[in-house]
Amino acid sequence: MPHPAYAVSPSQLPVTVKGEDEVEFMTPTPLSVSAAFVQREYAAAGYRIVGGDAEAHEADILWAHAGSQGKTKLSGGGCTTTWTVLALPAGKALHDKDADE
Numbered sequence: 001m002p003h004p005a006y007a008v009s010p011s012q013l014p015v016t017v018k019g020e021d022e023v024e025f026m027t028p029t030p031l032s033v034s035a036a037f038v039q040r041e042y043a044a045a046g047y048r049i050v051g052g053d054a055e056a057h058e059a060d061i062l063w064a065h066a067g068s069q070g071k072t073k074l075s076g077g078g079c080t081t082t083w084t085v086l087a088l089p090a091g092k093a094l095h096d097k098d099a100d101e
Contacts, residue, residue, distance in 0.1 A: 001085060002041040022086045031076025035059050038072060064090065
């Protein structure tokens with residue numbers, strides 16, 4: 001999974017669905033720079049952007065790659081972006097944790 005080399009505080013998040021893998025980290029970059037990284041580097045690594053949406057302080061990017069799919073959520077304020085990346089096998093339903101809150 002492409003990610004900035006300067007990412008800090010990586011942590012594995014607990015998941016409730018077998019086969020899911022979720023990590024979270026921060027970058028010292030504004031949301032717009034992080035979103036541009038995803039657009040550029042995911043495509044360069046063979047990831048296909050298949051959907052998503054963006055708001056002033058958040059962006060959700062849905063992607064597919066080989067036998068996997070997932071969602072990269074970017075949350076930003078000022079000069080920091082929090083990345084939450086959820087990956088699961090292709091064909092499994094993507095569970096939206098945000099809808100549960």
